[in-house]
Amino acid sequence: MQELKEKILEEGFVLPGNILKVDSFLNHQIDPQMSYAMGKEFARRFANDKIDRVVTLESSGIAIALTTAHELGVKMVFARKAKSELMKEEAYISKVHSFTKKVTNEIYVLRKFLPAGENILLIDDFLADGNAAFGLFDIVEQAGCKVAGIGIAVEKSFQNGAKRITEAGYRLESLARIKSLDDCKITFAED
Amino acid sequence: MQELKEKILEEGFVLPGNILKVDSFLNHQIDPQMSYAMGKEFARRFANDKIDRVVTLESSGIAIALTTAHELGVKMVFARKAKSELMKEEAYISKVHSFTKKVTNEIYVLRKFLPAGENILLIDDFLADGNAAFGLFDIVEQAGCKVAGIGIAVEKSFQNGAKRITEAGYRLESLARIKSLDDCKITFAED
Numbered sequence: 001m002q003e004l005k006e007k008i009l010e011e012g013f014v015l016p017g018n019i020l021k022v023d024s025f026l027n028h029q030i031d032p033q034m035s036y037a038m039g040k041e042f043a044r045r046f047a048n049d050k051i052d053r054v055v056t057l058e059s060s061g062i063a064i065a066l067t068t069a070h071e072l073g074v075k076m077v078f079a080r081k082a083k084s085e086l087m088k089e090e091a092y093i094s095k096v097h098s099f100t101k102k103v104t105n106e107i108y109v110l111r112k113f114l115p116a117g118e119n120i121l122l123i124d125d126f127l128a129d130g131n132a133a134f135g136l137f138d139i140v141e142q143a144g145c146k147v148a149g150i151g152i153a154v155e156k157s158f159q160n161g162a163k164r165i166t167e168a169g170y171r172l173e174s175l176a177r178i179k180s181l182d183d184c185k186i187t188f189a190e191d
Numbered sequence: 192m193q194e195l196k197e198k199i200l201e202e203g204f205v206l207p208g209n210i211l212k213v214d215s216f217l218n219h220q221i222d223p224q225m226s227y228a229m230g231k232e233f234a235r236r237f238a239n240d241k242i243d244r245v246v247t248l249e250s251s252g253i254a255i256a257l258t259t260a261h262e263l264g265v266k267m268v269f270a271r272k273a274k275s276e277l278m279k280e281e282a283y284i285s286k287v288h289s290f291t292k293k294v295t296n297e298i299y300v301l302r303k304f305l306p307a308g309e310n311i312l313l314i315d316d317f318l319a320d321g322n323a324a325f326g327l328f329d330i331v332e333q334a335g336c337k338v339a340g341i342g343i344a345v346e347k348s349f350q351n352g353a354k355r356i357t358e359a360g361y362r363l364e365s366l367a368r369i370k371s372l373d374d375c376k377i378t379f380a381e382d
Contacts, residue, residue, distance in 0.1 A: 030267040032261035062221075070223035113214075113215070
């Protein structure tokens, strides 16, 4: 997605350790116009897949999952990271280790918001080692639903998440694929 | 906002302890159409206030803050709850005690995403005792910005948040005001 790649080049910057900061529009400050454009693009790529529901993980996936779900005319659910004390109903639960934050979180979706048999589009802002994605696949499959695919805003193609996802047979649609952050320089993979 | 009140009556339910669950459309499963409608309504109420930026708190405020910011044509920032290890820049930090989760969180916004002198619209999904609101007021004022007001989806008018906010001189716009949840029955305040 050309518009996203240009935005990454304009506003993104790289920290040592292959960390790409795009918090000026994607995951702290949000540029709503960009979020709406990304939602339209995800919806376009999955337009023929009869998506029943969009699922993401709080917090940074929410904006683009919302706009995607709105475009597709379906509901969105965001997996939550900590078990709320309010929760009395049963939930599907999985574990996700965060590459950037170096912690393992339990994530959950209440069972009633993931009815069996649905065709689910997963959305997330970043793909690095794929742990969040596999946590979401696990939850969707516990629910007896089908993973139609996963839409990612920024894929770090030099880490192994993309390989793990496609080798496991899931469809992956990344809007921007980054081949390298070496020498703190952003290089995109060829489309 | 009539559409929201009808949705609350249709889908909301009350748990003992004055807890209103609206997680079928507001804070776990999200109904994008409703989120977009709420954003339009917030934008309408603050249309003449020259809003520079919308600020909310992760996670449940993000969807409605995004749609509001998009309608107003401004950027959105969501305050984050835990200090990411990635964070090297300075941040405005405040503390918020959660009524429902019984924990105190630090919340922060990076200074660069809250330039001094702006006119800020705050948005959040729920208003109970007002602690989250006052944490956000604190951050906005640390930044040398002005609070134009706070837009709330669901105000629990029988708790003291609304009173605290208006007595402190802030403008409060709630889309649905709940007078009572006694006997597990939802009663709205008069408009």
